[in-house]
Amino acid sequence: MTTENLINSIYFEKVTQQHQETIFSWLAEPHMQEFWDNSQEHKEDIITFINGRVAPSNYFNGIFTYWVGMIDNDPFCFILTAEVDKNEDHPKIWLDNISKTGTTYSIDFGIGNIKYLGKGLASPTLKMFAKFFQEQIDSSADTFFIDPAEHNPRAKHVYEQAGFKMLGDFKMDIGVFKGEQTHLMVKKLPKRIAYD
Numbered sequence: 794m795t796t797e798n799l800i801n802s803i804y805f806e807k808v809t810q811q812h813q814e815t816i817f818s819w820l821a822e823p824h825m826q827e828f829w830d831n832s833q834e835h836k837e838d839i840i841t842f843i844n845g846r847v848a849p850s851n852y853f854n855g856i857f858t859y860w861v862g863m864i865d866n867d868p869f870c871f872i873l874t875a876e877v878d879k880n881e882d883h884p885k886i887w888l889d890n891i892s893k894t895g896t897t898y899s900i901d902f903g904i905g906n907i908k909y910l911g912k913g914l915a916s917p918t919l920k921m922f923a924k925f926f927q928e929q930i931d932s933s934a935d936t937f938f939i940d941p942a943e944h945n946p947r948a949k950h951v952y953e954q955a956g957f958k959m960l961g962d963f964k965m966d967i968g969v970f971k972g973e974q975t976h977l978m979v980k981k982l983p984k985r986i987a988y989d
């Protein structure tokens with residue numbers, strides 16, 4: 794399939810039981826482990842999410858929604874979203890840049906399936922995800938944060954291609970990457986006008 798054909802067949806689903814094994818196998822991949830949390834707590838939170846978040850979670854207070862990107866019926870990328878609430882504890886640079894016109898979400902992104910790595914899919918996928926999210930999940934979403942580690946220039950590059958702009962740096966204050974210097978990047982979408 795050409796890259797264009799691959800891109801045209803991308804869609805997104807919330808993570809369900811049927812994706813669990815695939816996602817856990819991605820989290821065990823060296824290219825993911827370099828930049829992605831592979832802790833037991835993260836895996837338990839994914840299971841808690843799959844089970845409908847009826848149980849509480851200590852992992853970032855259970856804020857994450859987990860998504861999988863599909864190409865045809867083949868899962869290829871893993872995406873986390875969380876609403877950024879101005880009343881919660883965030884680094885100053887996050888609070889200073891929260892949307893004043895709509896809702897802000899943070900995104901974490903990784904291509905777990907090595908078959909689809911290095912094929913130019915990262916930036917089109919992120920563009921499509923932001924659009925999908927605003928059109929189908931939350932029409933008030935107009936601001937997306939993404940926060941690549943300073944030592945992940947490949948991620949920074951593809952995020953720029955996807956329309957994320959650099960806001961500045963902060964030190965990760967929580968989680969397994971605590972203390973790491975991290976960029977904060979933002980993508981803005983025009984406010985959506987609902988016709989229905």
Ligand SMILES: CC(C)(COP(=O)(O)OP(=O)(O)OC[C@H]1O[C@@H](n2cnc3c(N)ncnc32)[C@H](O)[C@@H]1OP(=O)(O)O)[C@@H](O)C(=O)NCCC(=O)NCCS
Binds near residue numbers: 829905910940950
């Ligand atoms: C980061 C990631 C999403 C990028 O996806 P990918 O399939 O590897 O990248 P793509 O093929 O879409 O594009 C790579 C681009 O980065 C560029 N690139 C590669 N290494 C680079 C580097 N060290 N510095 C700057 N740019 C780099 C490539 O030249 C290419 O740019 P181009 O399209 O202008 O030629 C993917 O590698 C990944 O998921 N990695 C593991 C998890 C991860 O790092 N997630 C991000 C956490 S913030």
